[in-house]
Amino acid sequence: MRKRLKNRIWPLWVFLCVAGTVLAQPPRGPLVVSPQVNADKTVTFRYLSPAAREVKLSGQFLKAPIEMTKDEQGIWSVTVGPVKPDIYPYSFQVNGVTVMDPANVAFFPNERFKASLVDVPGDTPLIHALRDVPHGSINYEYYPSLEGTTGSLVVYTPPGYDQNTAKKYPVFYLISGTTDTEETFFKVGKTNLILDNLIAEGKARPMIIVMPYGNIAARIAEQKGGTKPADPTVRDGVDAVKRANDFTTDLVNNVIPYVEKTYRTIANRENRAIGGFSRGGGQTLRTAFNHMDKFAWVCSYSSYLSPTEMDKSFPHITSSPANTNKQLKLFWVSVGSDDFLYQGTVEFMDYLKAKKVNFKSLITDGGHTWMNVKKYVAETAPLLFQ
Amino acid sequence: MRKRLKNRIWPLWVFLCVAGTVLAQPPRGPLVVSPQVNADKTVTFRYLSPAAREVKLSGQFLKAPIEMTKDEQGIWSVTVGPVKPDIYPYSFQVNGVTVMDPANVAFFPNERFKASLVDVPGDTPLIHALRDVPHGSINYEYYPSLEGTTGSLVVYTPPGYDQNTAKKYPVFYLISGTTDTEETFFKVGKTNLILDNLIAEGKARPMIIVMPYGNIAARIAEQKGGTKPADPTVRDGVDAVKRANDFTTDLVNNVIPYVEKTYRTIANRENRAIGGFSRGGGQTLRTAFNHMDKFAWVCSYSSYLSPTEMDKSFPHITSSPANTNKQLKLFWVSVGSDDFLYQGTVEFMDYLKAKKVNFKSLITDGGHTWMNVKKYVAETAPLLFQ
Incomplete structure (x- = not known):
């Protein structure tokens, strides 16, 4: 017995409370x-x-x-x-x-x-509380991604999606931050429960939410590397622009077509939103500004682009603000007053104001945290597709 | 800056590689x-x-x-x-x-x-490898469970489920072991990928797989406890029989009706299978033997019931073996030769043989591990609903 068990890495008692061998107390x-x-x-x-x-x-x-x-x-x-x-x-x-x-x-x-x-928990249920309301479903999906790799998505479908099989829905693409995964908006952000509650209260439109993985380079290195040693310079290299472009290319060429083939979506820009936190907010802004034909609703949570990058890469956003303001049904920028990106975000807001580009903004207490992300999702979801 | 950051629990560099502030190397x-x-x-x-x-x-x-x-x-x-x-x-x-x-x-x-x-990875892809075949979907669901609590399920739907909306499917209820969660068959067992591969090779019938959480008592304590201190004797108490019965009651009265309302299932015993690992294998055997009208396919992975419990609680299984053998389209028992439950499982097999109850068995190398669980799922899924 002793010999057999010695290569286990967890305590013996974990295995003892099984069929037919229930112990009153774990021995360890x-x-x-x-x-x-x-x-x-x-x-x-x-x-x-x-x-x-x-x-x-x-x-x-x-x-x-x-x-x-x-x-x-x-x-x-x-x-x-x-x-x-x-x-x-x-x-x-x-x-x-x-x-x-x-x-x-x-x-x-x-x-x-x-x-x-x-x-x-709050004395009255918080916006992310698991309540006795109709629940949507979280779906894990694989899709064909860049360079022959297989990507993964977490997809929220709203309550009733499986029952009313004729109805089509708008889609919110929601991107998590640096070192987060495609699961973070689900497991930490509780985005599904926030939407269940907002929809039950009639405050948000039923929508599909698609949560991709932001670190495309890491996935390609992992899958293409195969049995080769992974190269850290590929996994998290300095080529931020290429990585940002890869994300945009994958989202536009692979993720959106996959989602629109797999789910019942309303496939036009007025029914597509994009938002993200931290690095995902940067990916959001770059993707939206590069593809104004694709998204009419844009949410940047705790992130910004520098005036230098704006001037260099996205002059079309500021050269005709009236056109931008007409195209974007919502342009949202929010940040916490203790966020280490606060100053840069405020400069971004000042830049947009000077260029007469309209946006809604929210400055909250707190820092670069998922407590704030939940707040921002709860504030913006009711504004989308209205 | 220093003051603002001091209440973070992870390194500064995690937050630095974000929009507009990409560093060549993390500073820490x-x-x-x-x-x-x-x-x-x-x-x-x-x-x-x-x-x-x-x-x-x-x-x-x-x-x-x-x-x-x-x-x-x-x-x-x-x-x-x-x-x-x-x-x-x-x-x-x-x-x-x-x-x-x-x-x-x-x-x-x-x-x-x-x-x-x-x-x-193997030189040729292992049965759980992520391959370029049509993929099913993993769905996280909430359902109304015992004592007013909300239960959680992980549900696999096979490739094509969302496309062919007229087709109905058989269902395999699959229960993980002690201290595992409803996610373990997905994240560790790779049950979705095993089925994707078997279905692509024409070796298994497309089926829905429902993965519940086995530790009903813990969930009730957590949710009903609310702001009260959780009671360890409730969370993992000695009352194994009550806990086993609670699991069966919840599966039969709540999970199955929820699944059959939410998914396109063929809702009869010939199209319902049940299987489980370790404690989940015990729950499988008890649930199946208590509800022979519900399940025609039964898989026990690395688990058993004692002859004493069989004689006391399930005499109807052994009193008329011809009837049992007719009712059960598959009765599967497998265990590893290094498993600490090996001896008990072999005694269970001997007991069944003596009672003339038919079953298929497989003894593998290895112990009470998820490496073996994957093997057992890959062996049994092709036998189900055939």
Whole structure:
């Protein structure tokens, strides 16, 4: 028995609570409940490690990591808050090593860091709360992408999509940020639940939302590399313009045709929106400005283009502002006042004002966070396709 | 700037490669590529930590954790193998702390441990390889579950499902193991890709696959607990029979009606299969034996019921074996020869033989692993609904 089990990487007790062999207690340490959201909006975090020297909690609800304390069972814990209701990323620092919460299924899909998520509910349900309303569906799709690779998409279809098989829908293309994946708007942004709630309240039009993966270069390197060593300079190289162009080319030539073939869409610019966060906001602006025939609704969340790039690459946007203003049914720019891109975004807004290009703007509290992204999606979705 | 950023839990460089502010190199350490599958099927794993004292690699392709070594940049690495082509869970042990690979998006959805996944491709594509064949779709769904809670399902629809809107399909209910989630058959088991490939080769009938979450008690505690502290004795208590019954009740009364209302199914026992791994195999056997009117195809992967439970709870299965044999179009039992449930499963097979209940069986190499689960799904899917 001992020999057989020695190449497992997780504790024995994980495997013991199975058909016919249920044990009253796991043999290796107590079961840890974490995170535990308390009635007063404080949250208790726990991490089991009798051997750890030091465990801290880091989270976007904290100004700085805080110490946790160990009980006689070897469970480290700390209670923080009350915490303002929202969804926050957090992690533990165990002997200085950053780890996800092993007891928590909710995770932040990302290429470069691993974090867990805690959802502190409001006294009245927040805009992303799972409520008893009709739910749309999230669909994972594969599509033929650049250079013979296979791309992946996450697609939201609104409630009733499968029932009313004659109805066609407008489409919102929604692009996540640097190091995010195609799952981040679903798993962290809760875009599906925000839309379910807005649609149930009659505040947003039923729409399809398509969430692509922004890092085309990484996918090509992974798939084309095959058994060759991956080349970091390809995976995240300096050629930002080529990468931005690749994204636009893939979206326009591959993603949109795939979506319009696979889903019941209204396939014209008045029924296509594009939006994105951070790098995805930059991809949004470049794609929209390069393809004004494709999108009439444009949302930039926590991102901007520099006046230099605007003047050089998109003179047609500013040379005839009346034309731009007529073409864009919505041009939205929002940023948090603590965002490290705040200054650049404000300069972008000032530039657009000087050029007489109309846009709606929102400056919120907070920084370059997914708490703000949820807010921006909830503010803009009701404006689309109206 | 410094003040604004101090409450972030991930490195600054993550945020810097965004619209308008692309840097040639991240300012905090080099970009790590991991895992890197080499042409000779060796695999190089890397972990960035200039400060770590010791880093080891654990993986289901290893007999025991192995040491990694640090280079002058602070990147720890090790090359292992050649590794037999398959998908394996792995993690790093950093100063004794188990962590996922921060540079790898592929993860193992689980309630109690966090592991990354490495996919070593075969010289000819393995059964779960992403190939250039028509792909089905993975759908995340919410449904009304027990005690007013909202349950979640992952549902595979086969290629062509959305195009041929008159066609109806048989349904395979597929249940993951203890501490797995409703995502595990998708993310680790690659059930969608296995079916895409089998269907493309004409080896399996196009079918819908429904993947529920097995730990009903945990979900009820989470949702009903609301702001109350979660109770570990509720979350994973000793009342295994009640928990098993809750699962069956939810599947039969809630999941199946939801699926048959939402998808185009052939809603009779000859077109319903049920299967599961580990605890999900136990849930499969109990649900099927309690509802012989519902399922004609039954697959138990790495699990069994004890002769005592069979005699006590399911005498109708063995009292008239001719009837059972007529009702069950497939009764499948498989296990690995290194599985810690091997002995119990062999006793179950012996019991069934003695009672003259027909079943197909497969004993494979290996243990209680998802490498074996993939194999079992690939073996059984072609047998279903034929």
